[in-house]
Amino acid sequence: VCDQCGRNMVIKIGRFGRFLACPGFPECKNTKKIVQETAGSCPLCGEKIILKKSKRGRSFYGCSAYPDCNFMTWNVPTEEKCPQCGCTLFQKGGKSGTLVCEKPDCGYSRPVGGGA
Incomplete structure (x- = not known):
């Protein structure tokens, strides 16, 4: 739902990819990014x-x-x-790669599918 006019937002495609836009353009010019979150958290700040x-x-x-x-x-x-x-561990090198910790002072790594 649009924050400014209350209409249902729609997905549009622009030169920077997909985004949410208000269908009431040009009266309402509200837009929002579509953000895809992943499973992990940042090793530096935790976000x-x-x-x-x-x-x-x-x-x-x-x-x-x-x-x-x-x-x-x-x-x-x-x-x-x-x-x-x-x-969070990160998968490096595809399905048969390694799991690595990207925290600067840790350095942990192991093969994918291997024990801890």
Whole structure:
């Protein structure tokens, strides 16, 4: 529902991708981003990690608290937690890759599917 006029928002596609817009344009020009949250949390500040797109359309993961926190990674966040520090583990190298902790002072890693 639109915050300004009360109509139901619709999904539109623009040059920066999909977004929510009020159908009452041009009287109401309210728009909102569509944000896709992931399973993990930021290893630096603890906020949610969201899926973003680079200029060339490649997916990457960044902290939702940007620009206050500048955490960014190409690795996919998982629901698993690091046994050493308790932060989110990230999957590096595809399905048969490794799970790594991206907290700067931890350095934990193990193969995907392997024990802790």
